[in-house]
Each structure stands twice: as C-alpha cells, then as structure tokens.
Amino acid sequence: MKRRTWILSALGATGALVVGWGVTPVRSRLGDGALMLPTEGDVALNGWIKVASDGSIILAMHRSDMGQGIHTALSMLVAEELDVPLARVRLEQAGADSIYGNVAMFVGSLPFHPLDAEEGKKTSTVRVGEWMVGKIARELGINATGGSSSVADAWQPLRQAAATARASLLEAAAAQWKVPASELKVQAGVLSHRSGKTGHYGEFAKGAAGLTPASVVLKDRATWTLIGKPALRPDVPSKTNGSAQFGIDVRQPGMLFASVRQAPMLGGTVQSLDSKAALAMPGVVKLVELPSIAGSTAGFAVVGKTTWHAKQAALAVEVKWAQRAQGALDTEKIKADLATQLKAESGFTFYEKGSVEKAEATANRIIEAKYSAPYLAHATMEPMNCTAQIKDGKVEIWVPTQVPGMARAVAAKVAGVDVESVTLHVTLLGGGFGRRLEVDFVGQAVQVAMQCEGKPVQLIWSREEDTTHDFYRPMHVADMRAAMGADGKVASLRIKSAGDTITPRWMERGLPALAGPIDMPDKTASEGLFDLPYGFANQHMSHVATRMGVPIGFWRSVGHSHNAFFSESFVDELAAQTKQDPVAFRAALLTEAPRYLAVLQLAAEKAKWGSPLPSGHARGIALHESFGSIVAEVAEVSLQDGKPRVHRVVCAIDCGTVVNPNTVAQQMESGVIFALSAALYGKIDIKEGEVQQSNFPTYPVVMLAHAPVVETYIVPSERSPAGVGEPAVPPLAPAVANALFALTGQRQRALPLAA
Template identity: 70%
Template sequence: MRRRTWLLSAAGTAGALVVGWSILPARSRLGSPDLMLPEAGDVALNGWIKIAADGSVVLAMARSEMGQGVYTALPMLAAEELDVPLGSVRIEQAGFDTIYGNVAMLQESLPFHPLELEAEPRPLKVRLGRWMVGKLARELGINATGGSSSVADMWDVLRVAAASARASLLGAASAQWKLPLAELSVKDGVVSHPSGKSATYGKLAKFAAATPPGEVKLKARKDWTLIGRPAPRRDVPAKVDGSARFGLDARPPGLLYAAIRLCPMLGGAPGPLDAKAALALPGVQQLVPLPAYAGSTAGFAVVGQTTWHARQGVQAVQVQWQQRAEGALDSKQIEAQIGAALRAEKGITFFSQGDIAAAEAKAARLVEASYSAPYLAHATMEPMNCTARVLDGKVDVWAPTQAPGPARAIAARVAGVPVDRVTLHVMLLGGGFGRRLDVDYVAQAVRVAMACGGRPVQLAWSREEDTTHDFYRPMNVAMLRAALDGQGQVQSLRIKSAGDAITPRWMQRAIPYLSGPFDLPDKTTDEGLFDQSYGFAHQHMAHVATRMGVPVGYWRSVGHSHNAFFIESFMDELAAQTRQDPVEFRRKLLQQTPRYLAVLDLAAAKAGWGGALAPGRARGVALHESFGSIVAQVVEVSLQDRAPRVHRVVCAVDCGTVINPNIVAQQIEGAVIFGLTAALYSRVDIQAGKVQQSNFPNYPMVKLAQAPLVETWIVPSERSPGGVGEIGVPPLAPAVANALFVLTGKRARTLPLTV
C-alpha cells in the first residue's frame, strides 16, 4: 500500500514518501513460510524451501523453463546449501508475492559502461543506481524470465534461503539432542553426531519451523560439491517420454478449442463479416470478436469441439478487413524513414569520452560505413497458445509465459475480476526468445473463455498467425565513423544508430501502471555500442529512437543481436584499413579490460587463429559482452554454390561462476544455431501492411545438415554468475561476415548475409 500511495499522491506528499522510502533497508526476499503451497506432510521453512515428510526438498520455482535449464540450475543452488542430492529436490510453481520478482533484470537495465562496472571500487553513481533500482524492484516484484537473468537474480536469494533452512534444521537437532551445534554435520539430508545420533530432514522439519536459524553462513567455494560440476538436465526425461506438459498439453475437463484469425494488415481490424457458413459446419460452436488486446492486432476466434473444427470454422468466415487509420505499413518505406531520422536527428547520447569533434577535425582520413538489420520474428517451435476458464467470478489460466505477473494481471483486467481471483498455471514453454514476455495471447484466451459458459477453452494460433502477428525485433540502421591519424592509427570512434525502442512499448502493453506519457531512453536500443569495451580515446555513442508503428518486442539478445553485427564488422573494417590482423587489432584496444582480452585470446588459441585451413575456407572473429558475460567466437566459413557454409564455431565464454558447465555448452550451441539462422536467412518484409513471411518455407531455419561443429571453452571465474541463454547470439553474424570478407573481398553490411 505504501507504494500505491506514493504513485497516486500529490507531488509534495510523494516527495516526502520517496525520501522516507529510499532510506529504509532493502526488503528481504527470504519470505514467510506461509507463501509456500500447503501440502500434507510438508513443512515450509521460508518462502522458498519446504521439507517433505520423506526428507526431500521442495523449491518454489519463480522462473519459467523454456529450454534454458533453470529447472536444473536453480535446484542445484538449493541442493548445494542444504547438502542434499540434486535428485531429492523437486519444484513447485512459486506464488505471486514480491519476493519472487526479478530484481537483477531491472538492475541490468541501467546504462552503465563496462569500465564503470569493472572499476574497484565502483563509482558512486553505479552503486547508488543499482541500490535504488534494486529497492524499487523488490517493491514492485515483477516476475519475469528474460534478460538472461534467472541464475544471476537467484544466485544469492536461493543460496541464502537454503542455508537459512539448513541452519534451522541443524538448530532443531541441537536443541532436541541437547548437543553442541558445532558437533553436528549434514550429508545427503541426514543430520548426524559422532555419538551415533542422526535424523533425516523430514524428522526434524516440524521442530525446525519453530527454530530461528541464528547465524546463516553460505558454504565456502572450496566446499562445493554440486556447483560448477556437470549434472544431467532434470527436464529432459519427461520431454523424451512425452510426459512433460507444455502449454498445448493443458487438458482441463470439458475443454473446448479455439482458432484465431487476426487482421492480416498490422494494426488493422475486421470490418463486416459473415459467419453463417462457418457456424453451419459440424463441430463449430461460436465466433468471438477479439479487440486489439495488449498491443495485438484485432480479429476474431472461432470455438469448436476440436482444434481441427475450430480451424475449419475460422477459415470459413467471410470478412472484409480494414486497414489501420494511419495507413498501411511498408518495411521499405520504414527503412528510408529510419535512415532519414538517423541523418537528421542528434539522438540520445549514451556514452561520450574525450573530444570526438577535435579528433575528427585533426584526422588524416575518416573511415565511414552504414549498416542495417531487418525486422525479425521469434519463430518459437510452440506457437502462441493459452487455455482459460472463467467461472463463478474466478479465472483459471494455463499459459506458457515468461511473465506470470503481467499474464495474471491482464487476465484479471479482461475478465473484470480482482487479480487474486486469477489462478495461473505456468506451463513449460516450447521456446520463448522474448516473445512470451508479451501477454496478448493470454488476454485473447480469457476473452474467448468468457463466451463459453464456464467451460475451459484452449486458444491456439496457427504458425501463419504466429509469424505474421509477432512483436518483431526492430529494424535498425547505424552509421559508424573512425578517425585515422597520419600513421594510420585509429584515434576516435563515433556510432549513431536509429530504430524503435522496445521497452516503452512493452511496458505500455504488459505493465501499463508503470508506463507514462513520455518515452525514456531505452538501454536496449544502444546496448552493445555505448558499452563496448575497446579503448578508443575519443568516443561518442548515440541513438535516435523512432516509432514506426510496427509492433516490436524483445528478441533473443535484444539490441545486442544487431548492434554486435554493426560494431564487430566495423572493427574488422578498421583492422583492414590499418593493415592489422583482426585479432591483434582488437588485442591492442583491450589493455584496460583484461577479462575481454582473456576471452579473445582463448578463442583465438583454441581455433588455431593464424594456422592453416582447408582450401576454400576462411576464419572470422568477433567479441561481444552482453548480460554480464563475454563471448568471443571464431568461425570457419566456405562458399558452397555461392552460399555461405559455416563449418566450425569456436566459442570462448566468461560468464562468471558456472553452475552447470553442461548447460553453458548447451545454451551456447543453441544460440549459435539461432544466430546462424538470423545471419543467413531471416528477415521480415511488410508490404501494404501485411507481413510477407508466413511459415518455415519462406522463413527458414538452419537444418541439421547445415549445423556447424560448435566448441565451447569456459574461462574459470569466481565472479557472480552472468547470463548464458542469449550471449552466444550477438557475435555470430559479425564473425561470419568477417570471414566472408576474407573469402570475397566484399563487405556485407546488411543482414541477412549474401554474397
């Protein structure tokens, strides 16, 4: 209530409350035991950990599993501190208290430069900024899985929660047995004393619930037995035998099915329609109009006894579609408009160092280049879907979502009920990549369920609807300029980019109570440019935020996905212009950032940089930091039938402390395939308001036979964990482009890459 008062009060009152709030200590994320779901025989010790009667551990899972391995990595943190086997930890969906919000994701949205983050001690503005945003994030409790932040956010929280539970269990044994706490030990969930006394966690749990934990100490790194070691993915067996439950596997009793049809022109709406033929088909029950929920395009759904009936019905509806009032969208026109804005506007300066104007004025030569990247779709393997039931003033939702909080909130708004009347079941995600941070499909399912008389309904999009009505990665263009002195050395670097800002649009759709009438600078627009690590004495990095009308959203690695292509391709251009080896050129500019230099050196060494290659092959290199982790990639490329073929990708990774090296390797491998698809094939074109790509035949993926050998080498580190799920995407496209230059002598400055 304190936060709501602050948001709604007059300015004077708000100011006093902000001052009072800001000096309070950060809200604890340990949580009360009553936040855990009550189950017979289970005893909750805090908001994250329960002990079952058989001594097994139940962990509140606050993040969505979409293939990135959180169902394995997060239980490893709890098992380590509780001294139990990983197999004895099971998970249950976390509730909706603020302790389950993602603090790290919001903290990482602050636009600090790596040199500031790497400094010891950190500058005051960094410490203060992270402190204030962390406090605000604790209050808001926005639960979302994104920004490669799951492990980074849970790193301290889960270890402290598990260590606190362990301390209470040991304290309970000490009090019951009247033995010194220091003489007790734990192994595999059994507390023991040299006298022979022992008890399982299950036997001690009730007493532990009434025992304060006392001093809580985390295990020393040298005592870890799980963290840092390979462990099998816990979600794989169920996915192999078919028992895993994704969104499309929800089957509440009495289930109906719905298919969707949205206006093919983005932002348009249905005009006059004739549903007589559709409703006359066997198994078709009704048509439900769908407004433009949460940033979606308007349309309608047809409900049937099966998915097949619903899809037959939705295609049989005769409708006259209406173009959006602002006129039809066209990607070629948009590219020209973004380019004009780039040339005409100064933009927001994200980073400036030295005197860029003076350096350019003194230059013996200027090197300039323009780069561009197209709109991209997410193309998750599981299309958008949601199952909902609205009955007796209550809403049940079964959704594969990355954003449980916003999903629950929009379900309540659509149904017109308080949010505490919504029960959300988070299902496994058949891919997310940022698409499932949006909640349009949840709103649509609830609206359809409201028309179904209390019966549950599963709304499933077709692949064509999914591809043509995405929240796309924004189109972006950039101009890069470097000043060279008389000796051919680079003295300055200026980069100005332009494209739509994602965060303000997403907040309007998913968290409207936080969005305001004005767009604030969005770090995602310039990330990977303003925070690049190269030691140019004079730098200026700016972005022109546009608003072109195409629905845009977070896409795996977000701004890094195209900004890495811009800067790392240009770095190779500068190496060529100054007649330097691309690796050596980068090495000279990384003397102030030894972590980056170590990653680059490892990748080059493992790839055999400078060594012999098979005839017709060339190497390319790229280095990029994103989400707190650094990746260098060296690729081997050839031309086959005048098309690029990537044979080998060597990846060096510094992602801080590694929880499970198997998961790191898996995520890097998946990111390479994802990034290679985007680099070689992917683009979204819009003509007369319609997206031209609709399915895999014209929005292709890298096939198994085209997949390269991927090697992952991890730099040992004792830093806190960085992100892993997205970091392998950004360097791939520039590394391939740089190899293609060696093969062809031509610079590719537009994605997807062609020769």
C-alpha cells in the same frame, strides 16, 4: 551529464522523496513459509523451501523453463546449500509475492558502461544507481524470466534461503538431541552426531518451522560438491518420451478449442464478417470477435470441439478487413524513414569520452560505413497458446509464459475480476526468446472463455498467425565513423543508430499503470554500441529513437543482437583499413580490459587462429559482452553454391561462476544456431501492412544438415554468475560476416548475409 540526468529521472520525481525512501532498509527476499503452497506432510521453512516428510526438498520455482535448463540450475543452488542430492529437490510453482520478482533484470537495464560496473571497480554513480533500482525492483516484485538473469538474480536469495533452512534444521535437531548444533554434520540430507544419532531433514522440519537461526553462513566455494560440476537435467527424460506438459499439451475435462484469425494488416480491424457457413460446419460451437488486446491486432476466434474443427471453420469465415487508421505499414518506406531521421536528428547520447569533434577535425582521413538490420520474428517451436476457464467468478489459466504476474493481471482485467480471483499455472515453454514476455494471447484466451459457459477452452495460434502477428525485433540502422590520425591509428569512433525502442512499447502494453514517462531513453536501443570495451581515446555513441508503428518486442539478446553486428563488423573494417590482423588489432585496444582480452585470446587459441585452412575456407572473429558475460566466437566459413556455409564455431565465454557447465555449453550451441538462422535467412518484410513471411518455408531456420560444429570453452571465474541464455547470439553474425570478408574481400553491411 545526460546519462546521470536520465538515471535520476527514472528513480523519482523529487530528490527529497528518493533520498528519504532510499535510506530505508532493503526489503528481504527470504519470505515467510506461509507464501508456499500448503501441502499435507510438508513443512515450509521460508518463502522458498519446504521439507517433505521423507526429507526431500520442495523449491518454489519462480522462473519459467523454455529449454534453458534453469530449473536444474536453481535446484542445484538449493541442493548445494542443503547438502542434499539434486534428485531430492522437487519443484512447485512459486506464488505471486514480491520476493519472487526479478531484481537483477531491472538492475541490468541501467545504462552503465561495463568497464565502470566491474566488480570491485564500480564508480559511486554505478553503486547508487544499482542500489536504488534494486530497491525499486524489490518493491515492484515483477516476476519475469528474461534478460539472461535467472541465475544472477537467484544467486544470493536462493542460497540464503537454503542456508537459512539448513541452519534452522540443525538447531531443531540440536534441541531435540540436546547437543550443540556445532557438533552436527549433514551429508546427503541426513544429520548425524558422534553419539550415533542420525535423522533426515523431514524428522526435524516441524521443530525448525518458525525458528530464526542464530547464524546463517553460506558454504565456502572450496566445499562445493554440486555447483560448477556437470549435472544431468532431470527434465530431459520427460521431454524425450513426450510426457512433459507444455502449454499446447494441456487437457481439461470437457475442453473446447479456439482458432484465431487476426487482420492480415498489422493494426487492422474487422470491417464486416459473415460466419453463417462456418458456424454450420460440424464440430463448431461459436465465433467470438476479438478487439486489440495488449497490443494484438484485432480479429476473431472460432470455438470448436477440436482444433481442427475450429481452424477449418475460422478459414471459412467470410471477412472484410480494414487497414489501420494511420495507413499501411511498409518496410521499404520504414527503412527510408530511418535513414532520414538518422541523418536529421542528433539523438540521445548514451556515452562519450574525450572529444570526437577535435579528433575528426584534425584527422588524416575519415572511414565511414552504414549498417542495417531487418525486422525479425521469434519463430518459437510452440506457437502462442493459452487455456482458460471462467467459472463461478473465478478465472483459471494454463499458459507458457515468461511473465506470470502480467499474465494474471491481463486475465483479471479482461474478465473484470480482481487479480486474487485468477489462478495461473505456468507450463513448460516450447521456446520463448522474449515472445512470451507478451500477454496478448492470454487476453484473447480469457475473452473467448468468457463466452464458453464455464467450459475450459484452449486458444491456439496457427504457425501463420504466429509469424505474421509477432512483436518483432525492430529494424535498426547505424552510421559508423572513425577518424584516422597521422600516425595511422584510429583516433576516434562515432556511432549513431536509429530505430524503435522496445521497453517503452512493452511497458505500454503490459504495465500501463507503471509506464510513467513512456519515451525516456531505452538502453536496449544502444546496448552493444555505447558499451564497447575497446580503448579508443575519443568516442561518441548516440541513438535516434523512432516510432514506426510496427509492433516490436524483446528478441533474444535484444539490442545486442544487431548492434554487435554493426560494431564488431566495423571494428573488423578498421583492422583491415590499418592492415592489421583482426585479433591483434582488437588485443591492442584491450589493454585496460583484461577479462575481454583473455576471452579473445582463448577463442583464437582454440580455433587455431592463423593456421592453414582447407582451400575456400576462411575464419572471422567477433568479441562482445552482453548480460554480464563476455563471449568471443570464431566462425569458419566457406561458400557453397554462392551461399555461406558455416562449418565450425569456436566459442569462449567468461560468465562468472558457472553453476552447470553442461548448460553453458548447451546454451552456447543453442545461441549459435539461433543466431545463425537469423544471420543467414532472418528477415520480415511488410507490404501494404501485411507480413510477407508466414511459415518456415518463407522464414527458414538452420537445419541439422547445415548446422556447424560448436565448441565451447569456459574461462574459470569466481565472480558472481552472469547471463548464459543470450550472450552467444550477438557475436555470431559479425564473426560470419568477418569470415566472408576474409574469404571474398567484399564487406557485407546488411543482414541477412545470404540475401
């Protein structure tokens, strides 16, 4: 009932309003050709597809590429339906219309148990909830690249747009040649008729414009020639030879450069500053004070002729900083406060099944454990940066962002212009991981550009500013409790966690007009705990939402990233307590979850679970579902100089229909290395309000010499595509921790494991 109440409150204030609006037709995402950028010789057939005069295809790209290969995958969907070679699909940045909004990401935020939301098994509550939230998301049209949702969201609209364009082109050719459209064939973008007539798409584009085809049918899976086949990524050569343009590479005529210094105490302010000496340095133009913008910490930027000039001058500014009004933040105190609140408050119940109270009351014994995870930084390879120019009442920005609409909005707000006066160019992203879902650095760049007399200015953060002024993954703690029956089996599982919730804080910073009731329950706080697939008869999963004051944000795989460590480590504890093999213990609990069981068994088989290992080595396994994909990972671990060394990670994944298996493997490898860095080293400490880690020497990542061999095995599936960019992250830490237990007999319940 609690979950249902939450869903209804999110959908609308009055039932009559929601019901009345809910029966209206779903807004189409096909769009009109006028939405695409008008370019000479090209003909737009809808809001996604243009045909060039040479017959090549231009796709409106609405998602940001941060190394995950999404530009290739989405191009493959279009190339498949239009029967053109992948190399014949070019990209242009999509506009700001609502058709480009991310519907799947918002539908995925609903707090449904995955076993209740399985395709073909959805309950009425799930169907209604997804329908309503999908409608809301279509209306809002918020364009965001996140939640491992790009392919899932584009799966229907992009193929539909391409198939509609194809049908229109066929009808145009049929009309021109005066033959039935059913007699035409398409191969590699060339139409042909048995009479011998041939022509490429470009010859019929004008005739196809404005047509509403009589019938649009998506290609049958059996006829696919691209989807599901390995494809090379067209972006690799430019990224290899250095010609690819990331945000940090932007150069404009007469451009200036700005270096930022923010109060070292999170939430701090400038008390006083003396810039005389700094402004007298060679190549220095001016200093601009920066208030808190979109959640940033206040500070200033120095503008110079080069980044070096600006940075050296910024360091030379004599400044006195003031602590935040609420007092200094401290991670040790926060951890103690979390433990106190976890014990004192009941929290919000995300999931309950059976009666945990009865099971505990009649238990033969109770197994309890406390787990914790620290704050983490994103540590993207490309620090935060944005280039902005304000001239003649217009704003133009070049930025690596995951949220172009929000970036435009904050730019307009800071500059005092309407959103239509802002032109935004999305560059390639040198890493995102959720950090570029924030727009603080965009607001800063615009504020600096306002003081630069129409010249473009590139604002860039140093690595130290980037690490010490992040929106961190929140610190969380969890109490795990299992009741053991007289038969020696687990009778119940109770999990209560505590920590800050991300979504409300993100909405406050970037979507204040849409924020509404800010502190409603946030799925990301309990995901990976309330949605376990295991068939425990009695379950109770709750979360105590806190507000500790540290700026927090979405981090790759969000709540799953730490909650999987809590849940899968504790499940491993239960296997040990009942003296069962970890794989067999899990398998016995997955009789009602065959997809999970298949993934678990595939990973165990490929890792040769149970076979002999070199002396001093051990294996650990973890199974976890996130973003619609099920992943099992087996880690082979040893100790070297008393520190964990991971030699091999075997991954099995069921992510639904696979578009490009190469990308799946690459993202699994990426996720494993990213997660391993966090599992072994990741920790942000705050003392007197100041973050203690500042660069890679104090916030290390896994280096090439210590990277494990990663093997990926994909479960064949005809389900709709699910996420790939994040699901490899959650199982890694528990798999390594479970291997360490097998190796040493000691259970580690706190991250990082190497601490």
